[in-house]
Amino acid sequence: MPVEGATVPTSRGIIEGERLRASARATAGPVDTQDLDTFPGDWSDLSQLWWRPTRSGARLDLTLNAPETKTYELIGYFTRARDYGDIRLSVNNRPVGPVVKGYSPEVVPTGPVSFGRVPLRSGANAIAVEVVGKDTRSAGYLVGIDGFVLKP
Numbered sequence: 001m002p003v004e005g006a007t008v009p010t011s012r013g014i015i016e017g018e019r020l021r022a023s024a025r026a027t028a029g030p031v032d033t034q035d036l037d038t039f040p041g042d043w044s045d046l047s048q049l050w051w052r053p054t055r056s057g058a059r060l061d062l063t064l065n066a067p068e069t070k071t072y073e074l075i076g077y078f079t080r081a082r083d084y085g086d087i088r089l090s091v092n093n094r095p096v097g098p099v100v101k102g103y104s105p106e107v108v109p110t111g112p113v114s115f116g117r118v119p120l121r122s123g124a125n126a127i128a129v130e131v132v133g134k135d136t137r138s139a140g141y142l143v144g145i146d147g148f149v150l151k152p
């Protein structure tokens with residue numbers, strides 16, 4: 001946990017990945033939240049949704065709430081590390097690009113990844129995260145989701 005009184009950077013308007021845990025359903029692997037305050041990096045609220053599947057093809061279903069029915073730019077913030085996999089997202093059963101490459105020799109935030117403009121409905125929308133492979137250097141298929149931003 002962050003030190004009380006310390007400034008925890010929280011990205012403006014972000015839907016924190018770690019707060020999507022209650023709605024998260026995975027076909028394989030545990031889904032937890034992970035504090036990232038021991039790593040040097042700019043994660044929102046210094047915490048992420050941490051999914052640990054062990055193979056390609058595993059899928060994580062999340063519910064993302066949109067304030068109104070309209071087209072938003074969907075932006076995701078993820079984590080890279082030496083044992084992370086590559087993922088593809090689908091929004092309401094429609095695949096969106098790009099594939100997010102998870103491998104890095106160090107634990108680092110990806111920064112913003114845009115999935116383009118996607119039509120969302122007011123309230124619950126289905127976000128599926130599928131592991132589609134990994135870098136040959138990666139030791140695993142882990143996935144870290146810092147958060148999402150819906151840009152009107």
Ligand SMILES: [Ca+2]
Pocket residue numbers: 016017018043044045046047048049145146147
């Ligand atoms: Ca976060």
